[in-house]
Amino acid sequence: MALIDMLFGGKKKTASVAKERLQIILAHERSDRTTSKPDFLNDLQKDLVQVISKYIQIHPNDIKVNLDRQDNLEVLEVKIEMPESELRAKPGGQ
Amino acid sequence: MALIDMLFGGKKKTASVAKERLQIILAHERSDRTTSKPDFLNDLQKDLVQVISKYIQIHPNDIKVNLDRQDNLEVLEVKIEMPESELRAKPGGQ
Numbered sequence: 001m002a003l004i005d006m007l008f009g010g011k012k013k014t015a016s017v018a019k020e021r022l023q024i025i026l027a028h029e030r031s032d033r034t035t036s037k038p039d040f041l042n043d044l045q046k047d048l049v050q051v052i053s054k055y056i057q058i059h060p061n062d063i064k065v066n067l068d069r070q071d072n073l074e075v076l077e078v079k080i081e082m083p084e085s086e087l088r089a090k091p092g093g094q
Numbered sequence: 095m096a097l098i099d100m101l102f103g104g105k106k107k108t109a110s111v112a113k114e115r116l117q118i119i120l121a122h123e124r125s126d127r128t129t130s131k132p133d134f135l136n137d138l139q140k141d142l143v144q145v146i147s148k149y150i151q152i153h154p155n156d157i158k159v160n161l162d163r164q165d166n167l168e169v170l171e172v173k174i175e176m177p178e179s180e181l182r183a184k185p186g187g188q
Binding site for chain 1 (some may be wrong): 097098100101102110113114115116118119120121122123124125134137138142145146148149150157162164167169173
């Protein structure tokens with residue numbers, strides 16, 4: 001799978017770095033017919049962070065968001081890096 | 095951005111195809127300390143589909159899920175292809 005090598009900027013083997021990282025890529029390709037429809041990726045991003053908060057503790061400072069547009073393709077990239085001290089699973093998450 | 099070219103299997107310019115596609119890639123890199131912690135990507139995937147259903151109509155048949163593991167990296171890929179007939183934004187979504 002070539003895509004796997006693109007994640008985290010291609011530096012995936014950082015076993016020595018005591019960090020936990022989460023990368024979310026949301027790509028939305030719209031057909032021509034729906035080009036005028038406002039895209040929902042921005043709103044979706046907020047929901048995503050909320051959903052992920054169920055499983056891991058996320059600090060707003062740890063989140064980097066990038067939105068890319070190319071023709072009828074819209075790509076939302078959310079990167080979350082958690083320092084080691086924050087690595088604790090939330091008890092309620094399942 | 096090189097990553098953008100990897101999405102949808104590299105075929106992003108399908109303006110002539112009347113389809114709407116959504117691709118979600120969730121990559122979780124765990125630090126060594128947390129390797130024993132059960133991963134949450136599978137549960138998260140269900141929540142994600144639920145959240146996205148707020149914005150667009152998703153049929154279970156339209157969803158393809160692929161889970162990849164490589165060392166301490168776990169990659170969940172969710173592809174959603176919607177036939178043109180299903181391309182209608184949900185009124186409640188915002």
